[in-house]
Amino acid sequence: MHVETLNKGTMSQHFLPTHVDNIVLGAFIRKRAFDFLFSLCVTVLFLSWFIPLIAIIIKLDSRGPIFFKQLRTGKHNKPFYCLKFRSMRLNADADHKQATKGDARITKFGAFMRKTNIDELPQFINVLRGEMSVVGPRPHMLKHTEDYSRLIDNFMVRHLVAPGITGWAQVTGYRGETKETEAMEKRVNTDIWYIKNWSFMLDLKIVLLTVKQTFKGNENAY
Template identity: 65%
Template sequence: MSILKILATYRFSRYFKLGFLVWDLVLLNTSIVVSFLFVYGNFEKVDVKGSKALSLLANIFWISLLLYKDSFRIVRTERIEAILYRTIRILMIHSAVIALFIVVLDYGEISRLRMVYFYSTFFILLMIFRILFMKLLKYVRSRGFNFRKVVIVGANPMGERMNRILSKDLTYGYRVMGFFDDESNETELKAPVLGKFEDVENYLSSNQIDEMYVALHINQIEVINKLTALCERYMVRIRYIPDFQQYTKTNRVEVVFYGNGNIPVLMLRKEPLEINFNRIVKQIFDFCFSLLVIVLVFSWLFPILIFLIKINSRGPVFFVQERSGRDNKAFPCFKFRTMYVNHNADSLQATKNDSRITKVGAFLRRTSMDELPQFLNVLLGNMSVVGPRPHMLSHTEQYSELINNFLVRQYTKPGITGWAQVNGFRGETNQLSDMVGRVEHDIWYLENWSFLLDLKIVYLTVVSVFRGDENAY
């Protein structure tokens, strides 16, 4: 029997946690062995004071962190970046605690270099395993195995939206069987209507269903209660889709519990950068990355660009303009001057074949090198490497009147590059829809930030610079 057939016959999701735990311990202890070989070439110093005790502590604390932080949680629609970021965060906590133990227990004979090798090896092995595992899982699910059968109660826009999400990618591992509703318009649905509310029990009793999603309004509480009882009777896991649209038009909300978890409170959106730890990580990355760029690139590239700008046209080398920053506070944004000096620079956006753009300026814009001075803004603290692009004050005022949620993008620091830019929303905004798309991507970034997402955006930005962007002018 092939592996895929075995996966089709049995359900292994309940054993993932145990499997992850055992495999992580294998990787951890492999890293311990490798670190010894890297530093000493043999195991003669395995009995160094505290070495065995520290290895035991490393195992115990890693187990504790994984179980406490629920690192094995696998949400089928979760991005791999989120899984990797969660693992990196736990690894950082683990290294900090182990370092504390070394100091407190006075394990002075423990080689610091060996600890560097240990964590470097462990980090690489963990990342490789997590990525390979997710790709394997996606492949298995794309072949039709390890899937969950789902029904949706509520053939309405909310139910159809959930259907599209679950059916969007076969690798999510969901198979939507259909809808149940007393009233429905089948022409608008992408899955069949299996029956009315009264038909649910008969369907559950004769079919193996794993999950039920209930997309009904709260005024149908009697139906919801009956569905809950049926799911418990037939061992079907029930998921409720609250109708938050009665409170807000946004699709991203967060429920937090106050008073020892007794009172649920609905928050408009989740903002990872409101967490102090995340904000510190982003600030450290901004500072280190900007400092590297300034030391390694500015030192030789700036004199060349300054010379080219000066001989190409009269005027200052830098163009400084007031832009909208975090909390909509204005700040001076630095750029290389790419236009002839003109009176419309603060109000008129650059257009394709704009006569104001110099020959050197066209090259700088095409390669995005005109934005390089903004790394100084990052060091000054009024910009980030990655974030929503800062707009002219006049544009902020204009579009905040036209787009209701436009100012939401100002909740975080503006960036040199951003999620909207690497997805094609850069340059001139000819139509309102262009700005709407940019705002939607900026808000998505705000709600889904992770350190790995920032690295991904930086990578995509570098790739686009070398490939060229038709919107860069």
């Protein structure tokens, strides 16, 4: 498979499997159909009443908007506004500083939402818009994409597919703050493994593991 250079960073051509073609061509319709139908059900049956409830709690917890939107890198390096429930107090560093353990910017209810993945639920709207997938590599802030594309070989490969609400890296422990380049390399390699080994059953497994982590809580989520 021939892979062209994206707008920022480059993609190595020597390792990409033909399975990527299967995602783009053979299985794209099935994956998109699942994304749309699953997200529509979640939005209509759950978010329609859950969003007003969460909105009240967020407003009582701290001043500011209910939703937080941030430009992140999407498929083929195309930026899009990623939606989340606001879990931080209003601050000037939100678009370039990653959340850290014990981060003073995070509200009390925000900490709970991040621990249980509730803050990510508005991204089902991104999926309905076609900007994201239910499962895929998590989208990064534009600054992180710019920085890591220079430091990590094959970093941009993860943008061959749509970013996900959840992903293989997240359910296998690669979530949270990345203080060192090596930590990000491991996460990127896990994302690339997902792309190479994608199947509908793998997506279903990741969804089920994410639901389990939502009820259990994730120690790396902060």
